Amino acid sequence: MKGAAMTRLIFTSILMLSGSAASAHVGHVGEFAGHDHWVAGAALGAALAVSIWGALKGKKDADEAEADTSDDAEEEAA
DSSP states (O other): OOTHHHHHHHHHHHHHHHHGGGOOOGGGHHHHHOGGGHHHHHHHHHHHHHHHHHHHHHHHHHHHHHHHHHHHHHHHHO
16 A cells, blocks of 8 residues: 555544544533423424424325325326
């Protein structure tokens, strides 16, 4: 390995090792910014709930559209 390959390997290794200390999760918001930031946690929960609801609704709509398409195909075949 010479030149660019070695540089890329070293740079990647440095980034991987330095990023491990910054891995935190939502549970640390209270410790980091005090207990006043519980609203951020509530907003994350609301966003998660809305995304799940949208995904389920989208799946239901897709199933209904598929059923409509298959009904149309059966009517044309008959």
